[in-house]
Every structure is written in C-alpha cells, then in structure tokens.
Amino acid sequence: MTETLLPAPKRRPRPYRAPSRVGKEFLIRTFGCQMNEHDSERVAGLFESDGMTMTTDLGRADVVYINTCTIRENADNRLYGTLGQLKAIKDVNPEMTLMVGGCAAQKDRDYVRERAPWVDVVMGTHNLDRVLDLLDHAEHWGPITEVVDELQAMPSSLPVKRELPHSAWITIQVGCNNSCTFCIVPSVRGPEISRRPGDILDEVRRLVDDGVVEFTLLGQNVDTYGRDLALDGKRRPIFADLLRQVGAIDGVERIRFTSPHPNDFREDVALAMAETEAVCPQLHFPLQSGSDRVLRRMHRGYTAAKYRDRLAMARETIPDLAVSTDIIVGFPGETDDDFDETLELVSEAQFDSAFTFIFSPRPGTAAADYVGEFVDDAVIKERFGRLQQVQDRASLARNQALIGSVQEVISEGQSRKNFSIATTRARNGKLVHVHGHHPAGEKSMVRIEFAGHHHLGGVLI
Numbered sequence: 454m455t456e457t458l459l460p461a462p463k464r465r466p467r468p469y470r471a472p473s474r475v476g477k478e479f480l481i482r483t484f485g486c487q488m489n490e491h492d493s494e495r496v497a498g499l500f501e502s503d504g505m506t507m508t509t510d511l512g513r514a515d516v517v518y519i520n521t522c523t524i525r526e527n528a529d530n531r532l533y534g535t536l537g538q539l540k541a542i543k544d545v546n547p548e549m550t551l552m553v554g555g556c557a558a559q560k561d562r563d564y565v566r567e568r569a570p571w572v573d574v575v576m577g578t579h580n581l582d583r584v585l586d587l588l589d590h591a592e593h594w595g596p597i598t599e600v601v602d603e604l605q606a607m608p609s610s611l612p613v614k615r616e617l618p619h620s621a622w623i624t625i626q627v628g629c630n631n632s633c634t635f636c637i638v639p640s641v642r643g644p645e646i647s648r649r650p651g652d653i654l655d656e657v658r659r660l661v662d663d664g665v666v667e668f669t670l671l672g673q674n675v676d677t678y679g680r681d682l683a684l685d686g687k688r689r690p691i692f693a694d695l696l697r698q699v700g701a702i703d704g705v706e707r708i709r710f711t712s713p714h715p716n717d718f719r720e721d722v723a724l725a726m727a728e729t730e731a732v733c734p735q736l737h738f739p740l741q742s743g744s745d746r747v748l749r750r751m752h753r754g755y756t757a758a759k760y761r762d763r764l765a766m767a768r769e770t771i772p773d774l775a776v777s778t779d780i781i782v783g784f785p786g787e788t789d790d791d792f793d794e795t796l797e798l799v800s801e802a803q804f805d806s807a808f809t810f811i812f813s814p815r816p817g818t819a820a821a822d823y824v825g826e827f828v829d830d831a832v833i834k835e836r837f838g839r840l841q842q843v844q845d846r847a848s849l850a851r852n853q854a855l856i857g858s859v860q861e862v863i864s865e866g867q868s869r870k871n872f873s874i875a876t877t878r879a880r881n882g883k884l885v886h887v888h889g890h891h892p893a894g895e896k897s898m899v900r901i902e903f904a905g906h907h908h909l910g911g912v913l914i
C-alpha cells in the first residue's frame with residue numbers, strides 16, 4: 454500500500470467516540486522525559502476510550518505505539534534498535550499496527566520512514582488527539598504520516614490512563630522560548646504556550662474527585678508560565694500564584710513541578726513553595742555547567758554566581774529542600790579548567806541527585822555545528838567518571854543525613870525486582886523502600902533506617 458501524507462486537518466476531530474476496538478490490546482513504549490510519559494498516558498487513555506486494554510506482552514499487542522525522544526543520540530539509537538526488533542514481530546504478525554509518535558517523529562518524520570518503512574503511522578507531538586483517526590486510517594487505507602506544526606489540543610484535555618491512581622501529571626505549558634544551543638526541544642515542541650489557570654484548576658478539581666492527591670505541574674520552563682497569556686484587563690497569571698491556587702484546593706496533598714529555569718526562578722516562587730503546605734520541598738534545578746564560558750556558549754542566560762545565589766536563596770527560603778540537577782559533560786570546547794569549575798560547583802552545592810549526560814550533538818541544534826571543538830571521547834569519559842564520584846558522595850551524604858528522620862511516604866506499589874518490598878515516595882521526592890505489601894496510593898509514616906546512593910530504606914511507625 455502507498456503511504457498517505459496528510460496536510461494538517463482543518464477541523465480538529467472529536468477526541469471522544471464510541472469504542473470500536475473492544476477486545477484488542479495495545480502496548481506503549483516511551484523514551485525520554487516526563488513530558489513524553491505524560492503524552493503516553495494520554496495516548497493510553499485514548500486507546501482505552503476506544504475499548505482496548507493495555508498489555509506489556511508484545512506477542513499479544515494489536516497496536517504498538519512508540520513515543521520517541523530525540524534529545525540525545527542514545528535515544529535515537531535505541532529507537533531504531535527497537536523498530537528493528539518490531540519488524541521481526543510484524544513479519545510474523547502483519548496485522549499488528551505500529552505507530553511512532555513523539556519528538557523524533559516530529560523532527561525526523563522522513564528519516565523514520567526511510568529507516569523503518571514497516572511503520573504504519575508516523576505522527577508528531579502536536580496532534581496526539583488524532584491518534585485514533587490515524588490508527589483507523591492505517592488499518593483501512595495503509596501507512597500514513599501526519600506531523601503538524603501547531604498544537605491541536607493540550608494533552609491534558611484528552612482522556613488519560615494514569616500509571617499511579619493517586620498521582621497525575623498536569624500540563625501547564627508546552628514548548629519553550631529559550632534557545633539553549635544543545636537542545637532540540639524548541640524546534641520539536643514549538644514556542645511556549647501556557648494553559649489558562651481556570652482550565653488547570655478545573656482539571657485539578659476533577660482529579661481530586663477521582664482520588665488523585667499528588668500533582669506534578671509540567672512545563673519546559675515553568676517559571677515563565679503565563680507570560681504569553683492575554684491580560685483580560687487583569688494581572689497576567691504567574692507561576693507563584695498558580696502554585697498557591699492549586700495548593701488551596703481541598704484534597705490536594707502534594708504538588709511538584711518540573712522544570713524551573715535558574716535564570717527565571719525568583720523569590721516569589723520560592724516563597725510560594727515555602728508558604729503553600731501542599732508544595733513538596735523538592736526542586737529540580739538544572740545547572741548544565743559550572744563554567745561561565747560554557748554557560749554563555751550554551752545560551753543558558755545565567756552565570757555560575759547567579760546559579761549559586763538562587764540555589765542559596767531557595768535553600769534559605771524552603772526548609773528541608775531536596776535539590777536535583779542536570780549536568781552535561783564534554784560540551785564542545787569544554788576545557789579542563791571549565792570542567793574543574795563544574796566539579797567545584799557540584800561539590801559545593803551538595804545536590805541530592807544529578808542526571809549527568811555526555812554531550813551528544815543533535816542535528817538541528819547550534820552546538821551540533823561546533824564540530825571542530827568536540828571534546829575527545831577518552832577525555833569526556835574520564836571527566837564523567839570524576840563527576841559521578843563527586844556526585845555519588847554528595848547523594849550518599851544527603852541521604853545519610855535523613856537516617857532517623859520520620860517521613861510521610863505514599864506507596865507506588867511493589868518493587869518489580871523484589872516483590873516483598875514496596876517502593877514509596879517521600880514528600881522530598883526520594884524513593885523509600887518499605888518491607889511488606891503496600892498498595893499504590895497507601896500513605897504512611899516511616900522512620901528512615903537505611904541510606905543508599907539512590908534510595909532510602911524505612912520502617913513503618
């Protein structure tokens with residue numbers, strides 16, 4: 454069958470319709486960030502609204518949806534590896550419909566088709582609401598590619614299948630107005646669009662009625678939330694107000710958010726965090742580099758001194774704050790001195806945890822063109838190892854400082870590796886392992902008795 458390339462739909466179709474695939478099963482595989490996980494929950498919700506049930510068994514799946522990421526080269530490699538494996542399964546079961554969505558599909562639609570012509574649907578990040586229509590098309594008329602440049606529907610307005618019954622993602626903003634030179638997000642997710650506060654608060658109220666107590670507000674740069682919204686004769690909504698408004702809703706027990714930007718994170722947000730009981734003492738504060746020269750070339754908009762000041766302000770304002778960060782090792786042109794400055798800042802900041810990445814050039818980003826300045830692999834590896842050692846020491850020390858403390862935890866269900874242990878999450882975002890069977894959503898108080906690099910161990914009190 455020939456592939457159909459559709460233009461952007463003129464009218465957005467209704468997201469709800471009578472279920473037409475009762476008895477069929479779907480499997481979703483998600484690569485990348487929390488935004489993608491949130492999108493996958495919406496795709497799962499749409500599939501369920503059409504009568505299908507979720508499976509983790511590839512052999513049973515009638516529909517497979519791969520939600521792709523393109524932020525790092527590794528994610529691309531894993532995607533094409535996965536698509537290769539799926540071809541073998543599709544050869545045996547040609548009735549299976551294979552759909553590829555997400556950032557890699559948005560950016561490299563033709564390349565996905567070229568590398569994996571057996572894919573039935575290639576769709577982008579802006580038209581999740583069309584997933585069932587595109588599935589219909591593929592089943593009845595053959596392969597289709599539909600990638601549009603403008604957002605058709607806020608993901609949060611679509612049906613959802615949540616992984617945890619007590620916890621929900623809430624999109625407050627999509628896209629990004631920054632231009633970090635290593636980042637592909639602005640070109641695949643577009644400019645910032647904020648959701649109106651009334652819509653967000655309505656969704657939170659509905660979810661509370663549904664039993665949800667924990668909310669993670671999602672945006673690429675939540676601190677600039679509301680800047681694009683029309684004034685309507687009033688003050689523009691700001692993120693600090695939104696935190697207070699969500700926190701004032703009866704039944705909201707925990708609020709988290711990701712991600713703030715060190716350049717835009719101000720005292721009003723820190724105060725709102727400290728003064729709103731439901732907001733958890735947890736901050737993801739992406740550093741990327743401790744060298745001013747590298748930060749400038751990354752277009753991050755802050756210096757190491759400004760980062761230090763804002764981190765200190767956050768810690769002074771918010772009691773018991775747990776801080777995580779992102780760091781890129783081997784940005785083009787990073788010298789030994791630049792890296793030492795990163796190491797010094799990381800050692801001084803004592804982050805609770807860090808996501809450390811090796812720079813990988815993403816076609817379409819400015820940094821991908823700094824070819825003559827790429828850092829030697831062996832040098833990067835050595836730096837990466839040193840950074841991990843410093844961070845591991847800090848993570849362990851921060852966790853050990855909690856031994857003996859009492860923490861409120863909510864269970865996320867039994868551990869997949871050890872069924873006799875439940876994985877729970879404390880207010881500060883840390884994972885706490887607790888013996889016994891504790892269904893997802895169960896709240897308890899525990900005393901911390903063990904601290905590892907990446908998790909704590911607690912006993913019920």
Ligand code: SF4
Nearest residue numbers: 629631633636638673
């Ligand atoms: S702030 Fe920078 S790193 Fe974050 S999404 Fe925007 S461009 Fe990417």
